Amino acid sequence: MKTRRQLFLLVLIGLCLLFVGSATAVRDDLRTPDYYETTVRALFKKGQWGEGKKILEEGLERYSDASGLNELAGQYYYNFKEYDNARYFLIRSVREDDGNVRAKHLLVDVAEETKHYSNAICYVNELLEITPYWKGLWKRKIALYRKQENNVEADRLLRRLYQIYPNDTALREDYANRLEENYQTMRKQRRRDEAIRNIEELIKLRSDKEVYYFDLCNLYLQQGEIEKALEIAGKGINVLPWNTELVRKKAGILAGQYRYAEALALVQERLRYSRDGALTRFYNELQLEAARAASQNDPYVLYGKVYERGKSEEALTYMLNTSITRGYFDDALYYLSEARKRYGDSPNLLYKEYTVYRRMGE
Numbered sequence: 001m002k003t004r005r006q007l008f009l010l011v012l013i014g015l016c017l018l019f020v021g022s023a024t025a026v027r028d029d030l031r032t033p034d035y036y037e038t039t040v041r042a043l044f045k046k047g048q049w050g051e052g053k054k055i056l057e058e059g060l061e062r063y064s065d066a067s068g069l070n071e072l073a074g075q076y077y078y079n080f081k082e083y084d085n086a087r088y089f090l091i092r093s094v095r096e097d098d099g100n101v102r103a104k105h106l107l108v109d110v111a112e113e114t115k116h117y118s119n120a121i122c123y124v125n126e127l128l129e130i131t132p133y134w135k136g137l138w139k140r141k142i143a144l145y146r147k148q149e150n151n152v153e154a155d156r157l158l159r160r161l162y163q164i165y166p167n168d169t170a171l172r173e174d175y176a177n178r179l180e181e182n183y184q185t186m187r188k189q190r191r192r193d194e195a196i197r198n199i200e201e202l203i204k205l206r207s208d209k210e211v212y213y214f215d216l217c218n219l220y221l222q223q224g225e226i227e228k229a230l231e232i233a234g235k236g237i238n239v240l241p242w243n244t245e246l247v248r249k250k251a252g253i254l255a256g257q258y259r260y261a262e263a264l265a266l267v268q269e270r271l272r273y274s275r276d277g278a279l280t281r282f283y284n285e286l287q288l289e290a291a292r293a294a295s296q297n298d299p300y301v302l303y304g305k306v307y308e309r310g311k312s313e314e315a316l317t318y319m320l321n322t323s324i325t326r327g328y329f330d331d332a333l334y335y336l337s338e339a340r341k342r343y344g345d346s347p348n349l350l351y352k353e354y355t356v357y358r359r360m361g362e
Contacts, residue, residue: 033059037068049076067097074106083110101130108140117148135165155182176205192219203232207239210246217249229253244270244279251286260290300326316342324356332356 036059043052053076059069074090077083087110093103104123111120124141131137138161145154155178162168162175179202186195196219203212213236220229233250240246247270254263267283295301300322307315320339323331336353343349 031059031062033063033066033069036063037066037072040069040072044072044075044079049079052076065092065096067093067100067103070096071100071103071106074103074110078106078110081113083114086110099130101127112144112147115147117144120144121148135161135168135171172205176202179205187215187219192223195219196223203235210236210240210243213240213246214249217253221253226253226257242274244274244276247279248282251282255286255289258293260286260293264290313342320352324352327359329356329360 036055040052040056040059043049043055052072056069056072056076059066060073063069070089070093074086074088074093077086077089086106090103090107090110093100094107097103104127108120108123108127111117111123121141121144124137124144128134128137128141138157142154142157142161145151145157158175158178162171165171179198183195183198183202186192186198196216199212199216199219202209203216206212213232216232217229220226220232230250230253233246233253236243236246237250247267251263251267254260254266263286264283267279267286271279271283300319303315303318303322306312307319316335316338320332320335323329323335333353333356336349336356339349
């Protein structure tokens, strides 16, 4: 009886051990690469790096070629700034699965942190092959070119990106700010052609900035391109019709070219809609300047200057006859005196002198 009982216990113990072994084998079979990846990723997300690392090492012992597990190892080492180790596991990850986007993003981060910007750009290019319209990636690439001090390529990409997404307000502002930086740099370096190209683009983006119209006008004037300066001033007036400073700018350019009739017409037209005192004073000054210019173009004034310089006989004859005709009696007496010195008291001169005194009432 006792022997039977002992035999039964031995059989029972054997069955228990067999069951436990089978259960363990089943659990081990359930620990697939996906199991390890899901578990470790969840732990890393919670910040439980140490616990996750232990399970990750167990998973890598079993599945050393699993792309996801190698990527998680790279993530672990990147988090603790062990960049060489991180790079090693991340490269293994993409070697096993070239489509592992997480690993490639981390490789970009590692390359950027270690200042291997060319490598980082290469990885970004690989990611863009997968998602070519991801604006964030394009911006990342532009930023990498900036760190590489390749501003030419960075500016080209930024311009291209803005052309693709013209309605993106943030991108538009980034592009405008970069144009502003380039413009200020080129202007200080007196690189006028490049400054002009940048500010022309700026005006398209920020058409309400009056300072850009003034600056571009001045750049064109420095280049001697008067008509282009007038065109830009006119464009500014159309966009900002109440800006009297732009009106004065264009009128001033016209006056500088002795085109007073156009300048006066422009200002007079604006005065119909504006009571700006400064513009009114400018108009009055412009009229006076136009009158002075007209007087300087009067043949009487020009012949007078010719006579003073060279005592020309032709000039003397013109000045004498015209001064009498116009009633400039003081001038007439002066030129009569000059003619007498040259010709003597001829009857013709005496008659002209008689005519002058008679008109003077003497």
